[in-house]
Amino acid sequence: xxxxxxxxxxxxxxxxxxxxxxxxxxxxxxxxxxxxxxxxxxxxxxxxxxxxxxxxxxxxxxxxxxxxxxxxxxxxxxxxxxxxxxxxxxxxxxxxxxxxxxxxxxxxxxxxxxxxxxxxxxxxxxxxxxxxxxxxxxxxxxxxxxxxxxxxxxxxxxxxxxxxxxxxxxxxxxxxxxxxxxxxxxxxxxxxxxxxxxxxxxxxxxxxxxxxxxxxxxxxxxxxxxxxxxxxxxxxxxxxxxxxxxxxxxxxxxxxxxxxxxxxxxxxxxxxxxxxxxxxxxxxxxxxxxxxxxxxxxxxxxxxxxxxxxxxxxxxxxxxxxxxxxxxxxxxxxxxxxxxxxxxxxxxxxxxxxxxxxxxxxxxxxxxxxxxxxxxxxxxxxxxxxxxxxxx
Amino acid sequence: xxxxxxxxxxxxxxxxxxxxxxxxxxxxxxxxxxxxxxxxxxxxxxxxxxxxxxxxxxxxxxxxxxxxxxxxxxxxxxxxxxxxxxxxxxxxxxxxxxxxxxxxxxxxxxxxxxxxxxxxxxxxxxxxxxxxxxxxxxxxxxxxxxxxxxxxxxxxxxxxxxxxxxxxxxxxxxxxxxxxxxxxxxxxxxxxxxxxxxxxxxxxxxxxxxxxxxxxxxxxxxxxxxxxxxxxxxxxxxxxxxxxxxxxxxxxxxxxxxxxxxxxxxxxxxxxxxxxxxxxxxxxxxxxxxxxxxxxxxxxxxxxxxxxxxxxxxxxxxxxxxxxxxxxxxxxxxxxxxxxxxxxxxxxxxxxxxxxxxxxxxxxxxxxxxxxxxxxxx
Ligand SMILES: Cc1cc2nc3c(=O)[nH]c(=O)nc-3n(C[C@H](O)[C@H](O)[C@H](O)COP(=O)(O)OP(=O)(O)OC[C@H]3O[C@@H](n4cnc5c(N)ncnc54)[C@H](O)[C@@H]3O)c2cc1C
Ligand SMILES: Cc1cc2nc3c(=O)[nH]c(=O)nc-3n(C[C@H](O)[C@H](O)[C@H](O)COP(=O)(O)OP(=O)(O)OC[C@H]3O[C@@H](n4cnc5c(N)ncnc54)[C@H](O)[C@@H]3O)c2cc1C
Numbered sequence: 041x042x043x044x045x046x047x048x049x050x051x052x053x054x055x056x057x058x059x060x061x062x063x064x065x066x067x068x069x070x071x072x073x074x075x076x077x078x079x080x081x082x083x084x085x086x087x088x089x090x091x092x093x094x095x096x097x098x099x100x101x102x103x104x105x106x107x108x109x110x111x112x113x114x115x116x117x118x119x120x121x122x123x124x125x126x127x128x129x130x131x132x133x134x135x136x137x138x139x140x141x142x143x144x145x146x147x148x149x150x151x152x153x154x155x156x157x158x159x160x161x162x163x164x165x166x167x168x169x170x171x172x173x174x175x176x177x178x179x180x181x182x183x184x185x186x187x188x189x190x191x192x193x194x195x196x197x198x199x200x201x202x203x204x205x206x207x208x209x210x211x212x213x214x215x216x217x218x219x220x221x222x223x224x225x226x227x228x229x230x231x232x233x234x235x236x237x238x239x240x241x242x243x244x245x246x247x248x249x250x251x252x253x254x255x256x257x258x259x260x261x262x263x264x265x266x267x268x269x270x271x272x273x274x275x276x277x278x279x280x281x282x283x284x285x286x287x288x289x290x291x292x293x294x295x296x297x298x299x300x301x302x303x304x305x306x307x308x309x310x311x312x313x314x315x316x317x318x319x320x321x322x323x324x325x326x327x328x329x330x331x332x333x334x335x336x337x338x339x340x341x342x343x344x345x346x347x348x349x350x351x352x353x354x355x356x357x358x359x360x361x362x363x364x365x366x367x368x369x370x371x372x373x374x375x376x377x378x379x380x381x382x383x384x385x386x387x388x389x390x391x392x393x394x395x396x397x398x399x400x401x402x403x404x405x406x407x408x409x410x411x412x413x414x415x416x417x418x419x420x421x422x423x424x425x426x427x428x429x430x431x432x
Numbered sequence: 433x434x435x436x437x438x439x440x441x442x443x444x445x446x447x448x449x450x451x452x453x454x455x456x457x458x459x460x461x462x463x464x465x466x467x468x469x470x471x472x473x474x475x476x477x478x479x480x481x482x483x484x485x486x487x488x489x490x491x492x493x494x495x496x497x498x499x500x501x502x503x504x505x506x507x508x509x510x511x512x513x514x515x516x517x518x519x520x521x522x523x524x525x526x527x528x529x530x531x532x533x534x535x536x537x538x539x540x541x542x543x544x545x546x547x548x549x550x551x552x553x554x555x556x557x558x559x560x561x562x563x564x565x566x567x568x569x570x571x572x573x574x575x576x577x578x579x580x581x582x583x584x585x586x587x588x589x590x591x592x593x594x595x596x597x598x599x600x601x602x603x604x605x606x607x608x609x610x611x612x613x614x615x616x617x618x619x620x621x622x623x624x625x626x627x628x629x630x631x632x633x634x635x636x637x638x639x640x641x642x643x644x645x646x647x648x649x650x651x652x653x654x655x656x657x658x659x660x661x662x663x664x665x666x667x668x669x670x671x672x673x674x675x676x677x678x679x680x681x682x683x684x685x686x687x688x689x690x691x692x693x694x695x696x697x698x699x700x701x702x703x704x705x706x707x708x709x710x711x712x713x714x715x716x717x718x719x720x721x722x723x724x725x726x727x728x729x730x731x732x733x734x735x736x737x738x739x740x741x742x743x744x745x746x747x748x749x750x751x752x753x754x755x756x757x758x759x760x761x762x763x764x765x766x767x768x769x770x771x772x773x774x775x776x777x778x779x780x781x782x783x784x785x786x787x788x789x790x791x792x793x794x795x796x797x798x799x800x801x802x803x804x805x806x807x808x809x810x
Contacts, residue, residue: 177699179771180705203771204771247775247776247777248776249774250775250776311562312562312563321563321798321802322802323798324798371763378788381562382562382563382792382796383559383562383588384562386633386634386635386788387633387634389631390631399634399788403634403784403785406766406773406774407774410770410771414770415767416708419710420710
């Protein structure tokens with residue numbers, strides 16, 4: 041038996057034994073996810089146990105080095121783990137910007153002390169992070185960000201405003217892009233700071249979304265003191281870290297294109313029914329088939345690109361391709377789910393619709409092609425870095 | 433077929449434009465939503481709409497209406513669409529008024545008078561399942577004494593919880609799928625064995641469900657001829673789809689125009705984002721699509737007034753086209769607004785929600801594409 045085959049069997053057995061039955065049920069909403077952090081209250085004992093067991097095993101961050109809370113798995117082993125988890129419908133034990141975004145950047149750019157301090161806490165879900173990139177005037181043009189960090193000898197003094205900061209009101213720490221120098225090109229003079237959201241002078245004000253939730257915030261910094269050892273990499277060289285982190289974020293968001301826990305055609309059939317074995321609406325039937333084939337090809341492409349890359353390495357500009365396609369596909373799929381749900385899918389409150397879950401999820405997907413860089417920005421990146429089109 | 437508005441229609445359209453912008457702007461929908469208003473519409477506004485003749489736009493003059501025709505109703509709906517105004521106009525003044533005036537009965541005339549006067553809201557209860565399927569009606573009406581007893585469920589009934597009466601489509605004969613055997617009944621809200629549930633919808637407009645558990649009505653509650661309701665339904669659905677298309681035109685155009693305004697203001701990379709050709713072309717594409725839409729809507733509306741034999745077909749074609757284009761306008765809008773587009777503070781999200789509902793009502797794009805193909809024999 042090959043090593044991977046052995047790994048598969050062991051993984052299967054371990055999961056079977058350790059994944060609580062409640063954690064094998066599909067999540068009803070974003071709120072069912074476990075985000076961890078200082079102020080986290082577990083939704084259930086099962087959620088807590090599941091996180092602890094997976095963290096213990098290093099499987100909340102399987103490809104990270106063991107010393108930082110990971111399990112040193114190769115990409116291939118990671119793929120097996122994910123597949124085995126999917127097989128028993130195991131929930132992700134921990135949803136975390138620390139895992140998806142900051143971790144990879146710290147592994148590459150952080151110093152030893154920073155890695156030792158932050159990575160294990162991310163792996164165990166002890167500290168919840170938020171992302172302080174966008175500002176009112178620096179969205180797609182992220183590099184024009186203006187939040188200022190002044191060198192005050194032993195610390196930086198941070199002043200400015202971020203916006204669309206997801207879960208800033210719930211996060212413990214922020215990874216934040218700041219301007220330390222205004223004199224040169226806008227991409228220079230950006231630095232990458234980490235600080236506690238409980239620091240004096242930090243305020244997060246939730247903004248209501250079209251889905252009726254308030255998942256993101258306006259975040260204000262007034263004379264926030266940040267110790268100097270909380271700067272990652274070199275002063276003024278934060279842009280490369282920021283971009284590297286974005287490739288991981290995009291890979292993660294693109295993953296939304298991979299598929300639903302239940303095939304689209306089943307969802308559609310459950311709603312509008314079959315007539316002699318065919319989805320009763322031939323137009324919808326064709327669109328569902330098209331989406332499922334795209335989903336298949338997309339999933340394979342994701343696998344192929346990941347297999348090509350080394351464990352933990354970034355996919356570079358290809359992450360833009362995956363992000364672009366995955367999010368557009370996910371939006372399309374939710375449009376089709378709304379089509380299939382018809383009148384029922386339009387309900388916004390009440391038990392029958394689980395408080396409008398379908399409609400709210402549908403609206404939430406509209407952000408997929410905006411957050412982490414818009415679809416237009418991804419296409420610009422492909423034009424420039426992959427196709428090398430002039431002027432792009 | 434009128435592709436250009438005449439003087440009267442232009443005047444009406446301008447009046448409506450001013451009226452809804454002033455009296456029922458998007459901000460009012462937010463107020464109704466945020467205060468969780470029990471009625472879900474403004475009674476003052478509805479009274480003013482009656483005074484203006486809007487409530488009775490399709491009601492014959494004999495019953496106190498202005499009888500201006502479906503084109504006029506569409507012009508009003510376009511402005512309602514632009515402002516996302518929450519009113520009982522569509523359920524009462526379009527669907528139910530059309531059913532009533534095509535059913536020659538004393539009772540119908542009484543209710544038409546009430547509609548024109550703004551004294552009654554009458555919902556139109558046709559759909560039952562998750563998708564529009566008029567011939568699929570399962571609700572049964574059986575002879576009982578000298579009247580009928582109605583049993584069944586209705587979904588997506590606009591303004592159900594505030595209606596003084598409901599027009600219920602039921603089967604007096606035949607099987608689901610049959611065109612024959614459908615009949616329309618006027619059911620007053622006070623009858624026994626009728627359960628009305630309000631459902632809070634994504635677009636913050638009124639809708640509900642009816643449960644009829646053996647509702648008894650007298651024989652004069654039957655609108656039109658027993659078993660031949662499908663003929664009335666053609667009229668109702670034709671007018672309804674054409675007017676919905678007009679409302680979609682209004683909502684889609686407004687979403688589009690607000691998007692164009694935004695991309696002329698917002699700056700990134702030291703440029704106005706409207707300078708990026710990636711956005712310019714999509715805006716220009718939408719402009720083109722919306723121009724086609726306007727033609728389709730005018731054609732569909734006027735065909736009904738002209739009693740064109742293809743009127744119902746045109747209405748379905750317009751509905752298919754408008755549903756898709758208005759949806760695209762809203763989706764492109766959100767995308768071009770970027771992060772702010774996802775906030776409740778901006779109106780573009782409200783347009784996306786409303787358009788989703790409008791395109792679903794009385795048949796979505798898929799329904800009308802299938803229908804079109806079937807009508808044309810392929
Ligand atoms: C739900 C959600 C969660 C988010 N979470 C976070 C977070 O946690 N942290 C964080 O920092 N940010 C977050 N964001 C912000 C997100 O990264 C920005 O919204 C995004 O980068 C777009 O910026 P913007 O909103 O300013 O739009 P703009 O940049 O103003 O874009 C407006 C439109 O112009 C287009 N455009 C801009 N430039 C070009 C160009 N050169 N060519 C063609 N088209 C162009 C855009 O594609 C878009 O369609 C989140 C956003 C959303 C919606
Ligand atoms: C069947 C046919 C009949 C024609 N008849 C005539 C005729 O009778 N008289 C005459 O004078 N000419 C005629 N033309 C020529 C025609 O006008 C040109 O082909 C056309 O203007 C495009 O120019 P081009 O071929 O140099 O392509 P290019 O201008 O080189 O364009 C190549 C590609 O780039 C795109 N492109 C160019 N500029 C932009 C821009 N600013 N933004 C975005 N995309 C851009 C184009 O859309 C195209 O896809 C004919 C062409 C064809 C194909």
